[in-house]
Amino acid sequence: MSILQFRFAARLSRVPESFLDELFRVSADPAIISFAGGLPCTALIDTEGIARATNAVLEDDAGAALQYTTTDGYLPLREYIAQRYRARLGIAATADEIQIVNGSQQCLDLFAKIFLNPGDTVAMERPGYLGAIEAFSFYEPRISAVRLNDDGLDLTGFAHIISGEHPRFFYGIPNSQNPSGRTYSQDNRKAVAEILAPSDTIFYEDDAFGELFFDAKPRPPIKKYCPDQTVISGSFSKIIAPGMRIGWILAPRDIIQQFNIAKQAADLHSNFFCQKILHRYLTSCDIDARLRTITSVYQRKCRLMCELLDDLLPDLTHTHPEGGMFLMAELPPGLSSRRIFEEGIREHVAVLPGQPFYVDGGGNDTIRMNFSSPTEEQISEGLHRLTRVVRDLQ
Ligand SMILES: Cc1ncc(COP(=O)(O)O)c(C=O)c1O
Incomplete structure (x- = not known):
């Protein structure tokens, strides 16, 4: 083992510890339905169109x-x-x-x-x-x-x-x-x-x-x-x-x-x-047509997530996005987002605890949920799993 003490710059001590490493580690398991990430929907990337554009650039x-x-x-x-x-x-x-x-x-x-x-x-x-x-x-x-x-x-x-x-x-x-x-x-x-x-x-x-x-x-x-x-x-x-x-x-x-x-x-x-x-x-390409396709898929997924949250977890309040890829939910009193994350992993569903988004502390009663990446089936199954997690902790 090296005896050298690396003298990192003092500014590193000001950078918040990243929770993302832990998140990626646990959600790498394909059995886990993840609402914790922030990826756009892979199926909506126009791989063929991008391949054609790439060939054209190389030929030019x-x-x-x-x-x-x-x-x-x-x-x-x-x-x-x-x-x-x-x-x-x-x-x-x-x-x-x-x-x-x-x-x-x-x-x-x-x-x-x-x-x-x-x-x-x-x-x-x-x-x-x-x-x-x-x-x-x-x-x-x-x-x-x-x-x-x-x-x-x-x-x-x-x-x-x-x-x-x-x-x-x-x-x-x-x-x-x-x-x-x-x-x-x-x-x-x-x-x-x-x-x-x-x-x-x-x-x-x-x-x-x-x-x-x-x-x-x-x-x-x-x-x-x-x-x-x-x-x-x-x-x-x-x-x-x-x-x-x-x-x-x-x-x-x-x-x-x-x-x-x-x-x-x-x-x-x-x-x-x-x-x-x-x-x-x-x-x-017709970029506006592509955007209409992407937003109509995201709208359906977002609506499904909101409706399931309202039906299955009515004591949890959530935002109502007009677009984008995320919503945020507030947990009922007494529930901690960190516990929801840990117990969620056991039930094979991941959500992102809210704390890292609050520079001055707080957020332990909030979770961020991504709706762009999971499929509609995963949203439905994942929310049923999340409901079991919340009920078990209440
Ligand atoms: C609000 C916001 N800004 C910036 C970024 C960085 O995105 P990119 O570097 O891919 O443009 C993200 C990524 O999720 C984001 O959510």
């Missing part, structure tokens, strides 16, 4: 597609993204305000890297996205949290934090939030923008799920109400294929300039081959 100019490229990303892909923002959401986006990243998860790291000094305040929703908590923690900030209600941010709490704590940025997911599945109402978005306007806090709008509304209608982003103070991140993971690891950030040019420097230092550029494949794919 394989050498160029497999070379190094510039840090900002493939221009036609950035133009496609900008055009879609203009057409779908009425935002005046241009390709030079867009930077391609290695999945939108990378935006969280690079954005925190260019904005946070140790001890600075960053604010987010409560509950908040676990991947953001982990990414921000490496930069040793104080993380403040604002309660997320059914119609969006708690405005009193938000105003209090913006004026009193002066966060460098506020990170939020207005569309089908992870973990809760909640969507900010339009009034809430306007009020958030009004509160933000007199401050110099940036709103970081993570829009991983904005194309996954069950009614296929776009919701106006907060960026629409305060364009200069907002950045948006987006991703092809949930709508095309997460394994490609292609996402983007749309931000004012001054931010893009610094972001680009950080991106170059991190990895030079994102996978150019995949960027070209994606662009070929997006311009040769």
Whole structure:
């Protein structure tokens, strides 16, 4: 055994212990029905269409597609993204305000890297996205949290934090939030923008799920109400294929300039081959038709999960997502989500305990449930198993 004591950086002690390792270990068993993960539905990945696009890119100019490229990303892909923002959401986006990243998860790291000094305040929703908590923690900030209600941010709490704590940025997911599945109402978005306007806090709008509304209608982003103070991140993971690891950030040019420097230092550029494949794919298929297929499947699964929860576990309350991939449930008094997780594994059903989503503690009475990945049969069987677990613990 080595006697060397590795001298890891002190910042590592600020990063929350990941529960995900344990989760992956236990849910690797194929007998377990998992509502704990966060995968899009594998059966809805258009593998044939992506294979055709890949062949076309290789036939066109394989050498160029497999070379190094510039840090900002493939221009036609950035133009496609900008055009879609203009057409779908009425935002005046241009390709030079867009930077391609290695999945939108990378935006969280690079954005925190260019904005946070140790001890600075960053604010987010409560509950908040676990991947953001982990990414921000490496930069040793104080993380403040604002309660997320059914119609969006708690405005009193938000105003209090913006004026009193002066966060460098506020990170939020207005569309089908992870973990809760909640969507900010339009009034809430306007009020958030009004509160933000007199401050110099940036709103970081993570829009991983904005194309996954069950009614296929776009919701106006907060960026629409305060364009200069907002950045948006987006991703092809949930709508095309997460394994490609292609996402983007749309931000004012001054931010893009610094972001680009950080991106170059991190990895030079994102996978150019995949960027070209994606662009070929997006311009040769009917993306809106594909989205309608995905959202109608997710809507059915979500509805089934909600109905079964209401029928089988009426003393458990849950959110009512309008889109996305998750819902959150609150357990009846006296039940702990950790116990539900542990006993669930024995019954071969996995749910995700809520605690890791609460930066300031709490959440032990909540669980996050994913409906995009399991089949309808698995949702039905899994909820019957979960019902037995809850009843045995009551
Ligand atoms: C809210 C949110 N943001 C960002 C990500 C990261 O996704 P990707 O890096 O695949 O774009 C996820 C992944 O689940 C997410 O839920």
